[in-house]
Amino acid sequence: MSDSDAILDRLMSLHPKVIDLTLDRMHRLLAALGNPERHIPPVIHIAGTNGKGSTQAMIRAGLEAGGKRIHAYTSPHLARFHERIRLAGDLIPETDLAALLEECEAVNDGQPITFFEITTAAAFLAFSRVPADYTLLEVGLGGRLDATNVIDTPRLTVITPVSIDHTQYLGDTLPLIAAEKAGIIKREVPVIIAPQQDEALQVIENRASGLSAPIHAYGQHWMVAPDRDGMIYQDDLGLWDLPLPNLIGPHQIQNAGTALAALRQLGATDAQAMAAVTTAEWPARMQRLTHGPLVELTGPQGELWLDGGHNPAGGEALAATLATMPKRPTHLVCGMLNTKDVTGYMRPLAPHVASLTAISIPGEQNTLTAQETAGFAADAGISARTAASAADAIRDIIANTPHARILICGSLYLAGRILRENG
Known part of the structure; x- marks a missing residue:
């Protein structure tokens, strides 16, 4: 067992409930750590039910093709916890992870906090200490009360398709779940909205309008569709004629469109759009x-x-x-x-x-x-x-x-x- 594995095992015992959605414990620990979340590169915050990881992977591929250094946070991991935290493009080294986890554990001083909260705090600490151009931040569960939702002014928010899941935590109707996901939308921060069912879209757009957040929604402000042996992305700024995504499945065309809409907001070039759909990697998705x-x-x-x-x-x-x-x-x-x-x-x-x-x-x-x-x-x-x-x-x-x-x-x-x- 590695040092980080031993520490992660200890952290599991700090709060009896695995999932307990509130931001109070997170704010307390981050304040004790010096609020590292206020000192990380510009954040692209991603929520939704399906497609978050694939969309994040494509955004990262596009940005990195433009020479950008990218932090990325995702969950859960598949084989090793280190997969959750990328520092300037690379998986976090074991020595860095163990040191960060120990630092958070010491500062927390045995107070109740969930595993996801304290490991998210460790990720923010890591991101605050390594220079990069952007931070891609995927929510763990929901959005409104997720431990990642402590960023006051992200550069961009993204809502991937919302559907029924985690009803014991997020509510048992699509509008209730959409309201939780839309909780990441911030005042005057642009929001990219993937294809949604009508009742979810209405909730998300109402939240964005109430916060004067510019809306970039599928079917209204951008579109994506298969075309011959490839796909077409189009918005007010023009058209990208691209190959099919290298991530397999028709649904990946929608995820690619969402990623491309985000990249367009960040000023991506034609070459970056091509890289987003052809070089992204995301394990265990077909x-x-x-x-x-x-x-x-x-x-x-x-x-x-x-x-x-x-x-x-x-x-x-x-x-x-x-x-x-x-x-x-x-x-x-x-x-x-x-x-x-x-x-x-x-x-x-x-x-x-x-x-x-x-x-x-x-x-x-x-x-x-x-x-x-x-x-x-x-x-x-x-x-x-x-x-x-x-x-x-x-x-x-x-x-x-x-x-x-x-x-x-x-x-x-x-x-x-x-x-x-x-x-």
Whole structure:
């Protein structure tokens, strides 16, 4: 175990509730640290239900192609915590992370604070000490009371598509959830609005109008659409005729459009727009795994893919992606948490897959059992069985269908486990 892993384990015990949405503890700790959040490079703050990570990755690719140094904060991580914090383009080094976490732990002095809050404070501390041109800041949950929402005047805010998720924390209707996401909008700061359902869009626009925040909304101020073998982005400043995003799936065209609208506000060039859609990398979003011990189990004819979408909108995006792929028997290996709308996630997938093998997620307190996940799959109309592990599931599928496309999907925590297991 690394030094940072040991410290992260200790920090888990500082507050009994994993999620407790309020900004009081965050403001207290940041004040004790000297308010580092006031001394970081200009912030692009990103909230939404789906597409936050992909959109952030494309914005970062575009800015870095223009020679900019970019800090980035995202969550959750997949294989290592260090993935959450990028300093001027690079993942935070282990020695820096351990020192920052210890500093925050000492200053906090045992007072109640959630894991996400104290690690976010450590990220702000890191960002305040390393020069960069921009800080890309992704919310953890919601927006209004998220630990990242302590930036008084960001350079830009971005709201990716909003859908039903985390209802136990954000509300059980789309307008309530949209209001939480729109909480990152600040007075007179431009806001980029991705494609939204009408009732979510109305809430977001009302919040922006009330704060005199200039609105740049899909369908009104910018558009994006597939075109022949590529995509077109257009706004009042002109048109970008671009290849399809290298991140796979029709939904990535919308994410690319949102990123391009943000980059346009930041004065991006044609070359930066091209780089945004063609060079961005974001693991576990319809990612083809090409080497490693799990890939070897698929044999010479099989394919292994990984996706971490986990809510109904994620299921719809994944189904749309499968519909565009070359025909091949597609078999899911799936593990889910008990906090998700599992049937809502699986129902769109049913027409596109031959079977689902359910597994539990090792080490996750909120995992559904394999039997429970298989039950949800059957309810959604998918032929389902169980296996003890992803490796066992892959062996069973390949034994019956050597040329199968195997897609490991469901929880992001499962995706992270798979990336570690596959090396």
